[in-house]
Amino acid sequence: MLKFFINPNKFNNLADVITKPLFYLSIFALIIGLVFSLYLSPDDYQQGSTVRIMYIHVPSAYLALLTYFIMVIYSILSLAFRIPFGFIVNSAVAPIGAVFTLICIVSGSLWGKPMWGTWWVWDARLTSVAILFIMYLIIIFLNFSFENNIVRDKIVAVFIILGSINLPIIKFSVDWWNTLHQPASISKLSSPSIDSSMLIPLLIMMFAFTLIGLFIAIIRIKTEIMLRKNKA
Amino acid sequence: MINFFSKIIIYFYREYKTSMIGLNDLFVNLVFFFLSIFIFIFSIGSDKEILEITGIGIIWSLLLLSSTLSLKKYYDSDFNSGNLIMMHMNGFSYELIALIKVVSNFIFVQIPFLISIPIACLFVNIVFQKIILMLISFIIGSLILSCLGSISASMNLLNKKNYSLGSIIVMVLSIPVIIFSVGIINNEESFLSLIKILFGILFIFIAITPWFSAICIRLAIQNN
Numbered sequence: 001m002l003k004f005f006i007n008p009n010k011f012n013n014l015a016d017v018i019t020k021p022l023f024y025l026s027i028f029a030l031i032i033g034l035v036f037s038l039y040l041s042p043d044d045y046q047q048g049s050t051v052r053i054m055y056i057h058v059p060s061a062y063l064a065l066l067t068y069f070i071m072v073i074y075s076i077l078s079l080a081f082r083i084p085f086g087f088i089v090n091s092a093v094a095p096i097g098a099v100f101t102l103i104c105i106v107s108g109s110l111w112g113k114p115m116w117g118t119w120w121v122w123d124a125r126l127t128s129v130a131i132l133f134i135m136y137l138i139i140i141f142l143n144f145s146f147e148n149n150i151v152r153d154k155i156v157a158v159f160i161i162l163g164s165i166n167l168p169i170i171k172f173s174v175d176w177w178n179t180l181h182q183p184a185s186i187s188k189l190s191s192p193s194i195d196s197s198m199l200i201p202l203l204i205m206m207f208a209f210t211l212i213g214l215f216i217a218i219i220r221i222k223t224e225i226m227l228r229k230n231k232a
Numbered sequence: 233m234i235n236f237f238s239k240i241i242i243y244f245y246r247e248y249k250t251s252m253i254g255l256n257d258l259f260v261n262l263v264f265f266f267l268s269i270f271i272f273i274f275s276i277g278s279d280k281e282i283l284e285i286t287g288i289g290i291i292w293s294l295l296l297l298s299s300t301l302s303l304k305k306y307y308d309s310d311f312n313s314g315n316l317i318m319m320h321m322n323g324f325s326y327e328l329i330a331l332i333k334v335v336s337n338f339i340f341v342q343i344p345f346l347i348s349i350p351i352a353c354l355f356v357n358i359v360f361q362k363i364i365l366m367l368i369s370f371i372i373g374s375l376i377l378s379c380l381g382s383i384s385a386s387m388n389l390l391n392k393k394n395y396s397l398g399s400i401i402v403m404v405l406s407i408p409v410i411i412f413s414v415g416i417i418n419n420e421e422s423f424l425s426l427i428k429i430l431f432g433i434l435f436i437f438i439a440i441t442p443w444f445s446a447i448c449i450r451l452a453i454q455n456n
Contacts, residue, residue, distance in 0.1 A: 131404065131407065134404055135404065138397065138400060138401060138404065141394065141397055141400075142397065144393070144394075145391045145393040145394050145397055146390060146391055146393070147390070147392060147393070148390055148455045150451070150455055151390050151451050151452065151455045154447070154451055155387050155448060155451070158387075158444065158447060158448070159387065159401070162383075162405075162440075162444070
């Protein structure tokens with residue numbers, strides 16, 4: 001039943017069906033989320049209106065990590081069980097993750113200038129996210145640099161697994177070190193330390209960003225499958 | 233069994249011979265190291281107090297950069313001349329070959345830097361106690377750097393388009409090494425805890441490097 005996760009043909013069939021609904025749904029969710037986050041949500045009592053950067057910053061950070069995590073899972077699957085679809089996903093999805101990481105870094109530094117008084121500080125969370133961005137860039141460059149496709153795919157997969165050391169460091173950096181970046185406030189689902197008037201727009205925006213990422217990923221994976229079929 | 237060890241010794245002897253032939257390459261690396269220290273000093277200024285603070289960081293980062301210079305000849309010449317396959321046919325697994333390569337890289341490439349560190353420390357005005365700490369941290373750190381070099385050089389065996397990617401990979405992976413080994417020198421009170429972390433990183437890389445390099449060498453040989 002879940003064959004479309006590992007089989008290119010099944011994936012293509014599914015993608016043909018869900019691409020258009022997904023597009024409209026993501027646009028709809030994005031509009032709803034923007035309305036909620038720009039008009040309906042309250043200002044912060046300290047930060048004023050700058051808090052609205054959060055509705056871009058947090059979803060893109062979450063998607064940057066999620067994309068890398070998906071790539072790690074697909075690399076392990078494809079190396080261990082010889083599923084070539086994982087390689088396709090790896091090379092298709094890496095630029096998406098890079099873009100989300102870049103959005104996260106840029107919006108974070110735009111937020112940091114009025115709040116912390118500086119564009120950039122060298123603390124653990126920011127540095128590890130910057131390293132994640134460099135990892136994404138290396139993966140993209142690796143995808144360009146080999147002539148032999150089999151070698152390229154496997155080496156990219158192995159490098160992704162090697163770079164996955166960075167993921168827990170990013171996640172727990174705010175707990176392990178004293179950083180300027182605030183600790184996690186919505187992942188504690190039992191008692192989130194954020195008010196529901198801000199939590200709801202944030203969750204809508206996260207949903208919308210996920211849908212957009214999924215939409216672009218599906219299109220890129222389809223293109224990648226076509227390219228590889230043409231080459232073969 | 234004796235036969236096996238004599239093979240390993242012969243292999244080391246061969247590595248020694250090839251590194252003696254390429255001795256001028258090693259001197260170029262050392263010259264690069266010293267010259268870039270001079271350039272740093274010219275650009276920062278020769279103020280003694282500033283150099284005392286920044287010197288350790290400068291020397292460590294330049295050590296890293298100059299060890300990436302010799303990445304090209306890590307596996308490439310052996311791979312192109314077919315020696316890797318010959319050794320594999322002689323009963324060496326690729327994992328063992330990678331391990332031997334790491335050790336021989338440590339001996340023939342990193343040890344000369346170990347000798348030249350005290351001289352470099354004199355230029356940037358570092359006190360004697362810190363030089364000893366620097367040497368200790370470099371012995372562990374350079375083993376890790378050899379492992380990283382093995383990883384990136386084996387990854388780049390069939391990469392004919394942009395070879396400088398290899399040094400970028402080494403630099404990304406060496407960030408924890410730099411952090412902790414400079415931390416050892418600057419915080420002497422937490423020497424023990426930091427050196428334990430450094431040893432931990434070393435053991436992780438010694439464990440994964442042979443496996444990783446063997447995968448990449450095998451792929452390269454199959455698909456060349």
